[in-house]
Amino acid sequence: MSLPILTAVTNSVVESGLVTAFDRRDLGVTVVRRCVDLPDLLAAATTGAARAALVSADLRRLDREALTRLAIAGVAAIGLIVPGDEDGERRLRQLGVAAVIATDSTAEVVAAAVVEAARALSDRGHAALPAGAYSEPMAGFAAVAPVVPVPEAADLPELGAGRVIAVWGPTGAPGRTTVALCLAAELAGMGMSTLLIDADVYGGSIGQLVGLLEEAPGLAAAARSANQGTLDVPRLAVLCRDLGGGLRVLPGIARPARWPELRPASIDAVLALARRLASFVVVDCGFCLEMDEELSFDTAAPRRNGATHAVLGSADTILAVASAEPVGLVRFVRGLSDLREVVPGTDPWIVVNRLRGSAVGGDARREVSRAMVRHVGSEPVALVPMDTAAMDTAQAAGQLLRDAAPQSPARLAIGELAARVAGRPVRGRRRRSATRR
Incomplete structure (x- = not known):
C-alpha cells in the first residue's frame, strides 16, 4: 500500500516531475494533494488523508509553528x-524538519526519505509529541539521502548541558519573580554562568527590576527568530542583556497583549539553545495553567498559557513558590495540585516566601513547615523571610538584592536555596533531592 503524501513545492517543474515519477513507478508513495500554499497544506493535513509532506525551503510563511501543527496532525x-x-x-534543520533533500535527487531517494520520515514520526507517537519535538535530524537519514553539509559555525537546536530551573507560583503574586531574580543572581555569584528568562505572559517585570528599558528586545525577539528558523546560540547571546559577573537576562514581553508571540514550539527551541549558553537557565513562568482554548475553538488556536506549559515541561527542576499567609497557602495547595496534573511525575521544590510570624502566628518556620507536610506531603526546601525594606531598596535602585542589601535575611535564605540548586552543601541542614523523577 502506498504512503499518501502532500506536496507544497514552489518549483512546479520539480513538483510535477516527482508526482509523475511516483505515479508511474511503485516507489511506495502517492501524492494525494498538491497544495498551492502553506494554509492549503495545513488544511489538507488536518483531514488525516496524508502521513507526510514535501515542502520547499522557500515556502512562504513556513515556520516552526506550522511544522508543529503538521506533526500534531501526524504528517512528517x-x-x-x-x-x-x-x-x-x-534554516530547515533549525526549524526541525525531519529530513532535507536536494531537488536534483532521484525520485527513489525522495520516496525512501519520505517513507522513513513518516515511519519515524509514527514510532514516536505523534499524538504525544510536544511542541517542537523535531529537535535533531532524523537518525540514519544520511544513508538514504545526501544533504548539503552545514557549516561548522552553524548552531543547531540540540540539547546542551545547562539545567533549566522553572520558577512557578499560583495567582496572588507570591513573589515568584523576586525569587527567580535573586536565585539567578546567587547562582552567578557562585561562579556559574546563568541566564534569567522572563516568560511571564501576564505581567513580566524582570527587565524593569534590573533597570532595563521597557521596550528592550528579549524573549519575544528570540521566539520570533526561533519560529523562523534563524535563532542560534550567538544570536541568542546578542538578544540577552549581560549584567556582568556571569549573569545574563532575557527580558519578557513589554505588554501582556503580545503573548501570541510566545508560542510553545518557539519557547522549546529557545530553551534548547539556552542550555548551551549557560550552566543554569532560570525561567520566571506565568501563574495560570489553564488550557481553555482547546474547548473554545474547533481548529488549532493560540494558547496563552502554552509558554508556561512549555517551560514546565522542559524544566529539570521546578520551584513552586508560596506566599506565607493563610490565603496564599490555600492558593498554593490548590495550585500545586494543578501543577502536578500539568507535569505528571514532577516533584517540585517548595519555596515559602514572605515568611513572618504576624501572618501565621507562633513559630512561623515550624507552623508553615507542618502545614506543608500536612497538605502537600513535602517540607519546604527554602523559607524566605519577609524583608520589605531590603526589597524596596533594591527595586527603587534597580539593583539586585545581593548588591543592595547583602546581609538581608531574604538574600541569605535564597543564597542557601541557590547552593541546593547547584548541588553544594548547605551548612547546618540536611540536603534534599527534589528534581523531577
Missing part, C-alpha cells in the same frame, strides 16, 4: 532545497 515534513542552498538547509 520533508524539506526540498536547491543544490548548494546552505542557508535554506540550515
Whole structure:
C-alpha cells in the first residue's frame, strides 16, 4: 500500500516531475494533494488523508509553528532545497524538519526519505509529541539521502548541558519573580554562568527590576527568530542583556497583549539553545495553567498559557513558590495540585516566601513547615523571610538584592536555596533531592 503524501513545492517543474515519477513507478508513495500554499497544506493535513509532506525551503510563511501543527496532525515534513542552498538547509534543520533533500535527487531517494520520515514520526507517537519535538535530524537519514553539509559555525537546536530551573507560583503574586531574580543572581555569584528568562505572559517585570528599558528586545525577539528558523546560540547571546559577573537576562514581553508571540514550539527551541549558553537557565513562568482554548475553538488556536506549559515541561527542576499567609497557602495547595496534573511525575521544590510570624502566628518556620507536610506531603526546601525594606531598596535602585542589601535575611535564605540548586552543601541542614523523577 502506498504512503499518501502532500506536496507544497514552489518549483512546479520539480513538483510535477516527482508526482509523475511516483505515479508511474511503485516507489511506495502517492501524492494525494498538491497544495498551492502553506494554509492549503495545513488544511489538507488536518483531514488525516496524508502521513507526510514535501515542502520547499522557500515556502512562504513556513515556520516552526506550522511544522508543529503538521506533526500534531501526524504528517512528517520533508524539506526540498536547491543544490548548494546552505542557508535554506540550515534554516530547515533549525526549524526541525525531519529530513532535507536536494531537488536534483532521484525520485527513489525522495520516496525512501519520505517513507522513513513518516515511519519515524509514527514510532514516536505523534499524538504525544510536544511542541517542537523535531529537535535533531532524523537518525540514519544520511544513508538514504545526501544533504548539503552545514557549516561548522552553524548552531543547531540540540540539547546542551545547562539545567533549566522553572520558577512557578499560583495567582496572588507570591513573589515568584523576586525569587527567580535573586536565585539567578546567587547562582552567578557562585561562579556559574546563568541566564534569567522572563516568560511571564501576564505581567513580566524582570527587565524593569534590573533597570532595563521597557521596550528592550528579549524573549519575544528570540521566539520570533526561533519560529523562523534563524535563532542560534550567538544570536541568542546578542538578544540577552549581560549584567556582568556571569549573569545574563532575557527580558519578557513589554505588554501582556503580545503573548501570541510566545508560542510553545518557539519557547522549546529557545530553551534548547539556552542550555548551551549557560550552566543554569532560570525561567520566571506565568501563574495560570489553564488550557481553555482547546474547548473554545474547533481548529488549532493560540494558547496563552502554552509558554508556561512549555517551560514546565522542559524544566529539570521546578520551584513552586508560596506566599506565607493563610490565603496564599490555600492558593498554593490548590495550585500545586494543578501543577502536578500539568507535569505528571514532577516533584517540585517548595519555596515559602514572605515568611513572618504576624501572618501565621507562633513559630512561623515550624507552623508553615507542618502545614506543608500536612497538605502537600513535602517540607519546604527554602523559607524566605519577609524583608520589605531590603526589597524596596533594591527595586527603587534597580539593583539586585545581593548588591543592595547583602546581609538581608531574604538574600541569605535564597543564597542557601541557590547552593541546593547547584548541588553544594548547605551548612547546618540536611540536603534534599527534589528534581523531577
